Amino acid sequence: MAIQSPNPVVRLRDVHKAYGSGAGRTPVLRGVSLEVQSGEVVALVGQSGSGKSTLLNIVGGLDDADSGGVEVLGVDYAVARDAALSRLRNERIGFVFQFFNLLDHMDCLANVILPASFARETRGGPRGAIERGRAVLDRVGLTELAHRRPSELSGGQKQRVAIARALFHSPELLLCDEPTGNLDTDTGREVIELFTDINRKDGVTLLIVTHEERVSSTAGRVIRISDGCILDGDGQAEARAEERSA
Amino acid sequence: MMSPGRLARLVGHNAIRNRRHFALSAFGIVVGIAAFIFFLALSMGVRGWVLELFPIDQVEVIAPRTSLIGSLGMESQADLNDAVAAKIREHDGVRAVVPRMSIAFPALGVWWYQDTKLKFDVVGDGINPTYLADEPQGALFRDYEAEEKGKPAVQCGPAPKLFCPDLNYCDTRNNTCHHRVPMLVSRKLVEIYNTQFAKSRGLPVIGAMEEFIVQRGGLSKMRLHLDLGATMIEATTSTLRGPPRRIEGVLLGISDKAIPIGVTVPIGYVERWNREYLGDEAASTYSSIVVQLDGKDQVGPFASWVEKQLGLRLQDSQGQQFATVIFVVTLFFLLISFCIVTISAINIAHNFFMQVSERRREIGLLRALGASQADIRGVFLGEAALIGLVAGVVGMGAAVATGTAVNLLARQFLPDLPFQPASFFAFEWWILAGGLVFSVLFCLLGGFLPARKAARMAPAQALAQQ
Numbered sequence: 186m187a188i189q190s191p192n193p194v195v196r197l198r199d200v201h202k203a204y205g206s207g208a209g210r211t212p213v214l215r216g217v218s219l220e221v222q223s224g225e226v227v228a229l230v231g232q233s234g235s236g237k238s239t240l241l242n243i244v245g246g247l248d249d250a251d252s253g254g255v256e257v258l259g260v261d262y263a264v265a266r267d268a269a270l271s272r273l274r275n276e277r278i279g280f281v282f283q284f285f286n287l288l289d290h291m292d293c294l295a296n297v298i299l300p301a302s303f304a305r306e307t308r309g310g311p312r313g314a315i316e317r318g319r320a321v322l323d324r325v326g327l328t329e330l331a332h333r334r335p336s337e338l339s340g341g342q343k344q345r346v347a348i349a350r351a352l353f354h355s356p357e358l359l360l361c362d363e364p365t366g367n368l369d370t371d372t373g374r375e376v377i378e379l380f381t382d383i384n385r386k387d388g389v390t391l392l393i394v395t396h397e398e399r400v401s402s403t404a405g406r407v408i409r410i411s412d413g414c415i416l417d418g419d420g421q422a423e424a425r426a427e428e429r430s431a
Numbered sequence: 432m433m434s435p436g437r438l439a440r441l442v443g444h445n446a447i448r449n450r451r452h453f454a455l456s457a458f459g460i461v462v463g464i465a466a467f468i469f470f471l472a473l474s475m476g477v478r479g480w481v482l483e484l485f486p487i488d489q490v491e492v493i494a495p496r497t498s499l500i501g502s503l504g505m506e507s508q509a510d511l512n513d514a515v516a517a518k519i520r521e522h523d524g525v526r527a528v529v530p531r532m533s534i535a536f537p538a539l540g541v542w543w544y545q546d547t548k549l550k551f552d553v554v555g556d557g558i559n560p561t562y563l564a565d566e567p568q569g570a571l572f573r574d575y576e577a578e579e580k581g582k583p584a585v586q587c588g589p590a591p592k593l594f595c596p597d598l599n600y601c602d603t604r605n606n607t608c609h610h611r612v613p614m615l616v617s618r619k620l621v622e623i624y625n626t627q628f629a630k631s632r633g634l635p636v637i638g639a640m641e642e643f644i645v646q647r648g649g650l651s652k653m654r655l656h657l658d659l660g661a662t663m664i665e666a667t668t669s670t671l672r673g674p675p676r677r678i679e680g681v682l683l684g685i686s687d688k689a690i691p692i693g694v695t696v697p698i699g700y701v702e703r704w705n706r707e708y709l710g711d712e713a714a715s716t717y718s719s720i721v722v723q724l725d726g727k728d729q730v731g732p733f734a735s736w737v738e739k740q741l742g743l744r745l746q747d748s749q750g751q752q753f754a755t756v757i758f759v760v761t762l763f764f765l766l767i768s769f770c771i772v773t774i775s776a777i778n779i780a781h782n783f784f785m786q787v788s789e790r791r792r793e794i795g796l797l798r799a800l801g802a803s804q805a806d807i808r809g810v811f812l813g814e815a816a817l818i819g820l821v822a823g824v825v826g827m828g829a830a831v832a833t834g835t836a837v838n839l840l841a842r843q844f845l846p847d848l849p850f851q852p853a854s855f856f857a858f859e860w861w862i863l864a865g866g867l868v869f870s871v872l873f874c875l876l877g878g879f880l881p882a883r884k885a886a887r888m889a890p891a892q893a894l895a896q897q
């Protein structure tokens with residue numbers, strides 16, 4: 186169990202989320218409460234459809250909770266407006282996706298500096314953005330591929346470009362959704378090592394959604410989700426959540 | 432909100448990537464804007480040309496028809512004199528007053544042209560030379576006879592054989608030299624000559640008057656005889672007070688201010704001739720008074736005042752009639768252009784809705800990277816505006832190119848007539864700018880709903896698209 190802190194990076198309190206309406210309404214998250222401290226590496230594991238990706242999206246402000254409290258990096262999502270949430274995502278949160286989500290009409294460097302397009306202010310202007318873009322590409326070991334199109338890269342290289350993009354604004358929180366799900370074993374291991382390095386050197390908090398044991402084994406804490414509830418250490422859903430849903 | 436520079440870069444990237452979609456969306460707008468600019472420029476060009484021929488801020492005051500004389504197609508001129516002209520001059524909104532006086536007695540014209548002796552009864556009038564001050568012939572259109580008064584006469588005649596200087600003629604009554612009477616004709620008269628007279632008699636048509644004068648050998652060869660008090664119609668000169676006499680005139684050129692059918696000379700000559708052949712009353716009664724108003728809006732109130740206060744009326748303005756016809760035709764074509772652009776805007780909306788659907792994942796990604804709803808809206812509206820801008824510029828170019836081609840074809844295939852304008856189009860800056868604004872505006876309108884849909888898309892669901 187993580188140490189309780191007055192200012193955790195992520196704080197979820199009794200979060201509920203359901204999709205659909207009426208008789209077709211399907212609950213995805215059922216009273217999830219969670220805290221992630223600064224510098225932690227947390228793995229969210231569970232079966233497909235257990236709600237782990239939804240949880241990650243809610244933490245990233247990409248989806249809204251139906252009820253409950255969400256506070257990330259001191260920003261209360263209940264009161265934050267779209268502009269404030271966008272700024273949070275742009276400047277303090279990085280995303281890494283399973284399918285990389287690179288824009289194929291741009292080269293790697295342009296993909297990496299894409300977040301600069303939405304920044305309120307960019308240090309050093311466009312030139313500064315390019316310099317920083319090259320620096321993060323260097324960090325992931327892809328300097329020489331800066332002007333290649335994503336379609337010309339291997340899966341591992343694509344994911345490294347995506348990680349470089351996530352690191353562009355030096356985020357405090359990195360949200361990764363199945364980051365190795367589309368990679369072979371060796372490439373997946375390299376990506377995991379990269380995450381470990383980012384966490385150790387930069388102190389970036391990582392919240393990783395995965396169903397792979399090799400990823401969760403590197404995490405400082407593993408949170409298991411089943412049917413929209415967080416399971417305790419014995420594999421039982423938290424009593425509080427069960428009581429509430431009852 | 433993104434800075435304009437970053438937005439432009441992102442929009443530019445997307446435009447290059449989606450070239451085909453952009454071209455398809457822009458096509459209808461190009462056609463619509465080209466039609467809009469083409470027809471508006473055509474209408475403005477033709478309107479300007481027509482109003483140059485028939486200015487609508489210029490009216491002609493005439494005496495009302497009397498029932499008996501009116502039925503014979505003649506007009507009473509009893510009420511148009513200096514007192515009336517003075518009253519009109521004092522009226523609000525009147526900029527200039529120019530009386531016209533008809534040659535009220537018979538006169539016979541004789542002109543040697545292409546070895547053919549042309550004889551014709553002359554219809555003509557006189558106007559104040561100051562009215563033509565701004566025209567090319569203005570400097571030569573003067574009352575020379577009045578200027579010669581008090582100066583020693585230059586003698587001429589057959590015995591002893593004495594010749595007059597260039598552009599002068601010998602008055603055989605007293606063997607003295609006089610400057611030829613300057614004369615102007617209207618474009619309409621030349622047009623009638625070209626299309627009716629010249630054709631039926633195998634004579635050459637007259638194109639540009641200046642060239643025609645040079646071909647003839649200069650102004651000294653542009654002379655014609657005028658037999659005052661003579662006519663080809665028998666028994667119509669019995670009431671004239673003076674005997675027929677011959678004077679010489681010089682045809683200076685074409686003027687839109689000349690009488691439509693006939694010749695126009697400085698009014699001083701007509702006053703003296705009318706006094707000589709008909710008496711003082713004919714020398715002080717005008718056939719009409721041309722009134723230049725401050726603007727076309729003044730025409731209505733002025734017409735009402737003329738009718739009620741002076742018992743006179745305005746000559747029907749052809750310019751007004753033409754302007755109305757042109758306005759209606761322009762409106763019709765603009766309506767067509769408007770329909771084309773509207774349909775194109777709907778097409779753009781349709782294309783953009785498809786784009787929003789196809790680019791869901793990209794929209795989700797941009798949102799994840801920090802794009803706000805306003806940024807996403809801006810990207811899509813920016814793309815729509817770019818389509819509008821490019822389509823507007825291409826449409827503008829297409830309209831100007833088509834207009835130039837039409838002008839070239841007209842110059843090549845239409846006969847070189849005096850009525851033909853240099854260009855049928857007036858590509859004014861405000862028409863081009865209006866076309867561009869119109870284009871961008873309609874594209875923005877077409878892109879508005881898709882942009883709103885894209886902005887409101889839930890990022891997580893957008894990212895989940897396979």
